[in-house]
Each structure stands twice: as C-alpha cells, then as structure tokens.
Amino acid sequence: MLRRRMLTMLGIVLVVVLLLGGYKAWSIYQQVRMFSAPKPPVAVAVATASERAWQARLPAVGSLKALQGVNLSLEIAGTVRAIQFESGQQVKAGQPLLQLDSDVETALLGTAQADLGLAQLDYGRGAQLVDSRAISKGEFDRLNAVLLKNKATVAQLKASLAKKNIVAPFSGTIGIRRVDVGDYLASGTVIATLQDLSSLYVDFYVAEQAIPQLHVGQPVLVTVAAYPGQTFEGTISALNPKVDDSTRNILIRATLANPQGKLLPGMFANLQVVLPQPHNQVVVPEGAVAYTLYGNSVYVVGEKKDEQGKPVTGADNKPVLVAERRFVDTGERRDGLVIVSKGLSAGEQVVTGGQLKLTSGAAVSVSPDATLKAH
Missing domain, CATH: 2.40.30.170 (Efflux pump adaptor protein, beta barrel domain)
Incomplete structure (x- = not known):
C-alpha cells in the first residue's frame, strides 16, 4: 500500500516536471523566434552629400x-559761461562748442596790447636816434628786447584766450554733455565725446x-x-x-x-x-555629423549586398537599404553646412534625422528631410 502511494506521488511529480519543462521550452522557442525575426526598417531622413565651390573664410x-574719435577736454581751468551744443548733435569742424569765462584774460590782453603799442613807439624813436648817435647802441638793443617781450606777452594771452573757447576739431556726432553753465572746470575735464x-x-x-x-x-x-x-x-x-x-x-x-x-x-x-581661391569641397548638413570624443561620424545609407556583392531585395522586390556608420574628417561650418574633407564622396546619402535609433548595419527606410533649406 505504501509502495503504491509513493509510486503515485512520483508519477505526479514527474508529470509536473514535464509540464514545467515543456512550458519553459515553448517560452524559449518563442523568444528565439522573436529575436531571430527580421526587425522592421528604421525610418530616417536623408540628404545627399554635394560638391561645391567653397570660399574659405x-x-x-x-x-x-x-574713424576719428576724441574726448573733448579743457586745457585750462575756468568757469563755464556758455554751452553751444546739444547732446547727440551733428557738428561741423570749427563749430564753437563751449565758452569759459575770459574777463580776466581779456583785461590782461588789453594791458599787454597797450604796453606793446608803447614799446613800438619807443622802438621807432630809438631807431631814428641811434642813426644820429643820440642814444647808444646798447639802449637801442634794450628797446628792441622790450618790444619783442611785449609781442610775446600779447601772443601768449591771445593763445590763452583762445583756449577759453572749445571748438570741434572735426565733423562728427557729439555725445552727451557732462557739464552745465556755471560749473568750475579744472584742466583736463572732459565735456563730451566727439565721434x-x-x-x-x-x-x-x-x-x-x-x-x-x-x-x-x-x-x-x-x-x-x-x-x-x-x-x-x-x-x-x-x-x-x-x-x-x-x-x-x-x-x-x-x-x-x-x-x-x-x-x-x-x-x-x-x-x-x-580668403582667395575657392576650392571644391564635399559638404553635408550639420545635423548629419555626430561629434564625439572618439571622432566625428555620419551614417551613410546604401544598398545591402550579399556575399557575391549583389543587392539584396526585400519582399517588395526593392533593394534593402542599410545605414553604415562611417568616421569622417570635418572642416569649416557655415550656413548650416559642414565640410567633409575625408571619408565621404559627393552623391552619397547621409542620415540627417533619426540617428539615435540607428546602429551600424541597421535596415532603414528613407525620406527627404523637410527641415533642410535649399542651398
């Protein structure tokens, strides 16, 4: 009786094991079928590599x-009497821009001119007297020196007086003024910029x-x-x-x-x-190039070949297209295009959209890239 019960239990266990093994084998078979089944082609956008005359830059x-630009500043100190320009105004060369108080210099110039007039009279009389030897040659030389000194004084005061008036050194646009009427300005103060x-x-x-x-x-x-x-x-x-x-x-x-x-x-x-002398270069859209630390690459779309080198066709009797990853040397980029100096020929198709879904050798279905501009 005990032996019979044990045999029954062993039979049940064996049946369960066989059922589990069969289920596992069927599951593995389904997985193998799933992975061995051909993957559907990946939809990608493509563009054609072209050769064109490239003007290097x-x-x-x-x-x-x-072309000319200065900061207008004062050579001598003084108080602003009048401002003769507006901020942002177009001015001509020689146009008055600012006038400082010059009453003291004007008075000093009047005194110097009076002294100069007297020195000229003394010099004229001395010239007549020295010929008749009424005065010595030394006295005449002193009168000449006084005349020259007074002329220099008048010229110095005129130059100082001229510096009280700021004029435009050239035609241009004057900037925002930095001073107001009544300001006392030290030497070197910038009043505005002229460009x-x-x-x-x-x-x-x-x-x-x-x-x-x-x-x-x-x-x-x-x-x-x-x-x-x-x-x-x-x-x-x-x-x-x-x-x-x-x-x-x-x-x-x-x-x-x-x-x-x-x-x-x-x-x-x-x-x-x-730069001179344009050269013919192979160019592709910038989006076709993947930049990595290991080098720059593109996915090139071409027909799949069998062992004899003949194109492989699909169920629709059309050639099967695959994407091949190819490392390339790139150059200058401009206007959405990049030069490919090595690794690609004109006329080859490169993937411009959908690269993230690709691996080298993956089947693809192509469509034109509508985002590309006509170049």
Whole structure:
C-alpha cells in the first residue's frame, strides 16, 4: 500500500516536471523566434552629400572704432559761461562748442596790447636816434628786447584766450554733455565725446600662421549682436608691421562704411576674412555629423549586398537599404553646412534625422528631410 502511494506521488511529480519543462521550452522557442525575426526598417531622413565651390573664410573677433574719435577736454581751468551744443548733435569742424569765462584774460590782453603799442613807439624813436648817435647802441638793443617781450606777452594771452573757447576739431556726432553753465572746470575735464561715424575701423587679431593669406584690400564680413542676421562689408586697410611677442598674433585693421550710422564705436564684432581661391569641397548638413570624443561620424545609407556583392531585395522586390556608420574628417561650418574633407564622396546619402535609433548595419527606410533649406 505504501509502495503504491509513493509510486503515485512520483508519477505526479514527474508529470509536473514535464509540464514545467515543456512550458519553459515553448517560452524559449518563442523568444528565439522573436529575436531571430527580421526587425522592421528604421525610418530616417536623408540628404545627399554635394560638391561645391567653397570660399574659405578666416574667423576672428574684434572691436569697432570710430574713424576719428576724441574726448573733448579743457586745457585750462575756468568757469563755464556758455554751452553751444546739444547732446547727440551733428557738428561741423570749427563749430564753437563751449565758452569759459575770459574777463580776466581779456583785461590782461588789453594791458599787454597797450604796453606793446608803447614799446613800438619807443622802438621807432630809438631807431631814428641811434642813426644820429643820440642814444647808444646798447639802449637801442634794450628797446628792441622790450618790444619783442611785449609781442610775446600779447601772443601768449591771445593763445590763452583762445583756449577759453572749445571748438570741434572735426565733423562728427557729439555725445552727451557732462557739464552745465556755471560749473568750475579744472584742466583736463572732459565735456563730451566727439565721434566721426561716417566710417568705422574694426581692429582684430589673427594668428601669425595666417599672415600669408592676408593683404590690404581683402574683403571682410562683419556681424554684430545688435543686428542679428545682417552682414556689413569692409576691407582690410592695414596690417601691423609687428607680431605680438606674447600671443604670436598680429593686429589687423579693416575699414567699413557706416552711412546709416547703425554701427557704434566700442561694439563687439564677429568677422570673417574672405580668403582667395575657392576650392571644391564635399559638404553635408550639420545635423548629419555626430561629434564625439572618439571622432566625428555620419551614417551613410546604401544598398545591402550579399556575399557575391549583389543587392539584396526585400519582399517588395526593392533593394534593402542599410545605414553604415562611417568616421569622417570635418572642416569649416557655415550656413548650416559642414565640410567633409575625408571619408565621404559627393552623391552619397547621409542620415540627417533619426540617428539615435540607428546602429551600424541597421535596415532603414528613407525620406527627404523637410527641415533642410535649399542651398
């Protein structure tokens, strides 16, 4: 009886084990089928690598400076009597701008001119008397010295009086005035800034290796943050004859017209020096290139080949397309395009959208990238 019960229990256990083993085997079989089944192609956007004449440019940054610009300041101290300009006004060369109190200098000039008149009379009489030897030659020399001294005094007072009136040294735009009528100003006080904005300089530095590519008259493209998307054209007007021995950079100056007065001195400028002799380069959209520490790469779309090198076709009798990851050497980037100097040929298709879902050799279905602009 006991033996029979044990045999029954062993039979039940065996049946359970067989059932569990069968279920596990069926589960593994389903997983194998699932993983061995071909994956559906990944939908990606593509663009064609093209070859075009590429005008190389040398990037740099610089600062704008006025063609002529000064801070108007006083050479001598005095009290402001009159201000003859408005802030932001356009002024002409020689136009009076500010007048200081000059009563003392005017009075002193009158006294000096009276002394000069008397010295001239004494000198005239002495010239007549010295010929008749009524006075000595030494006395005549003294009269001549007095005359010259009085002339110098008058000239000195006239120069001092002229400095009481500030005039515009050149035509331009005057800035915000910093003084008021009645202020006592010490020597060197700045009253306003004067800038000639008809043209501007832009000074920038480039590495000494770029010197052979630069020359006077070379075009320069300038952009500033104040006017995004707008480019101002200029030309190189001077190259510094000395390289900075601490940075090994050379100072370059370009000149650009500013007829509308949009650009102002002191603005930060981004520049691109247009280099001569354009070359044909293979370019692709920037979005096609993946930048990593291990190198830059693109996914190239092509037909899948069998062992004999023949295209593999799918169920629809169309060639199966796969994406191959390829490492490339890239160069200058501009206007949404990047140069590929090595690793890619013109006419090859590269993936511009959907790279995150790809692995090398993955099947893909392609569609044009609607986000790309026509170049």
